[in-house]
Amino acid sequence: MSGPRDLEGTQPPLLYPPYQSTIRRAPAQPLIRLPEHLSALDEPVYGWWPLGATDNDLTRQHQDEPQGQRIIVAGRVLDEDGRAVPGALLEIWQANAAGRYRHANDDHPAPLDPNFTGAGRAITDADGRYEFTTIKPGAYPWRNHENAWRPAHIHFSVFGTSFRTRLVTQMYFPDDPMFPYDPIFQSIRDERARQRLVSRFDLGLTRPEWALGFSFDIVLRGEHATPFEGRV
Amino acid sequence: MTGGKPLIATPAQTVGPFFHFGLTREPRGRMVDAAPEGEMLRLSIRVFDGETQPVNDAMVELWHDGAFGRMPTGADGACEFEMRAPRPKQNPPQLPHTNVCLFARGLLRHVFTRMYFAHPAQLADDPVLALVAEDRRRTLLAEQDGSDPGRWTFEIHLQGTRETVFFDL
Numbered sequence: 001m002s003g004p005r006d007l008e009g010t011q012p013p014l015l016y017p018p019y020q021s022t023i024r025r026a027p028a029q030p031l032i033r034l035p036e037h038l039s040a041l042d043e044p045v046y047g048w049w050p051l052g053a054t055d056n057d058l059t060r061q062h063q064d065e066p067q068g069q070r071i072i073v074a075g076r077v078l079d080e081d082g083r084a085v086p087g088a089l090l091e092i093w094q095a096n097a098a099g100r101y102r103h104a105n106d107d108h109p110a111p112l113d114p115n116f117t118g119a120g121r122a123i124t125d126a127d128g129r130y131e132f133t134t135i136k137p138g139a140y141p142w143r144n145h146e147n148a149w150r151p152a153h154i155h156f157s158v159f160g161t162s163f164r165t166r167l168v169t170q171m172y173f174p175d176d177p178m179f180p181y182d183p184i185f186q187s188i189r190d191e192r193a194r195q196r197l198v199s200r201f202d203l204g205l206t207r208p209e210w211a212l213g214f215s216f217d218i219v220l221r222g223e224h225a226t227p228f229e230g231r232v
Numbered sequence: 233m234t235g236g237k238p239l240i241a242t243p244a245q246t247v248g249p250f251f252h253f254g255l256t257r258e259p260r261g262r263m264v265d266a267a268p269e270g271e272m273l274r275l276s277i278r279v280f281d282g283e284t285q286p287v288n289d290a291m292v293e294l295w296h297d298g299a300f301g302r303m304p305t306g307a308d309g310a311c312e313f314e315m316r317a318p319r320p321k322q323n324p325p326q327l328p329h330t331n332v333c334l335f336a337r338g339l340l341r342h343v344f345t346r347m348y349f350a351h352p353a354q355l356a357d358d359p360v361l362a363l364v365a366e367d368r369r370r371t372l373l374a375e376q377d378g379s380d381p382g383r384w385t386f387e388i389h390l391q392g393t394r395e396t397v398f399f400d401l
Contacts, residue, residue: 010240010241010243011241011243011244011341012243012244012245012340012341013340014339014340014341014343016340019246019338019340021246021337021338022338022339022340023282023338024281024282024283024285024338024390024391025281025282025287025336025337025338025339025390025391026338026339026390026391027343027390027391027395027396027398028282028391028395029368029395029397029398031343031398031399031400032363032364032397032398032399032400033363033399033400034344034360034363034399034400034401035363037324038324038326038359038360039401049258078239080238080239080240080241081238081239082239091254091255092254093250093251093253093254093255095250101250101253102253103249103250103252103253105249105250105289106250117253118253118254119253119254119257153245155245155247155248155251155254157247157251157254157255163293163295163331163333163344163401164401166293166333166342167241167242167244168244168245168246168247168335168341168342169242169243169244169245170245170246184245184246184340185245187340188243190240192240193240193241193243194243196240196241196242196243197242197243197245218242219239219240219241219242220241220242221241222238222241231237231238231239231240232237232238232239232240
């Protein structure tokens, strides 16, 4: 279903039949545009739990270190004008190195890792920066179609300044050979928008003798609707 | 940096079926309220798909008056909240309501709706409900329990003859 929020293919449509779960779950009626002056968007979010010391280091949440390639994922949260969004809460979750989630409903026959939960949180600093240390997640099969595999990804949930900027998305890794076969990634028609979901290998972030670095900036929707034209 | 041109926002991707250990490890059914006043109410939200099957892997977020709640749905597609009744809005006047964000496997991006606490006869008075066809306005009404006035229920139907009205921000 196309609507204003599709923004010329830079956001996913609600109905995308190659991703089968959308067929019975995508609203069929057109969305109703909510005029800006009728939506109080500046509501603050109260009562976040305080962050713990290892919340942004998923390799130090257990007795021993998890299996897998240690990585650093870092970047900035920006608004559509390129300004830093400080104080944004990021929550991430992911499969382990073998492609298995610590979740009762994940029945993929790959091993769980007793030293890896796969969940983390961080809050952006004054420059909008965040950083996580984790391990590279494995790809895993799902049953959307014959021989379907998800490219390796880390789920991100971001709270900006209001619920207009609320974002749940997934971060991918560069040059994943499964991109062409993944309907969730391919649901974004605009190539430049799709590339926003792909992290970049960053030698500057890479720590010698320790961990590979991947940079991933996140651009949140603005508080005010701006036309699609001329976006970069 | 951007030459004055706005950036393309990062696209949404589905929350998927396995978010629980990341997002709802500490359930927040009891909403934290910045300015506690007004009656407490208990709310049960149920989510259904286009075949009226319960959606048992959704996540519901509620926002109003600076308060926030977030719960996963269970096997019956339901989740429970405790909250202060939302206050009527001014400038322009709007009936008391809660903002609802719904995330689920099969929703490539989250959908947004409103849940109103009002009498069906009042609905034409609200400027947002006035944008909605009359026969669909009731999909946005929470229903008060006949015998327990502190208890409310709200059904979200993603498709079908009772499809909930969803908004575009």
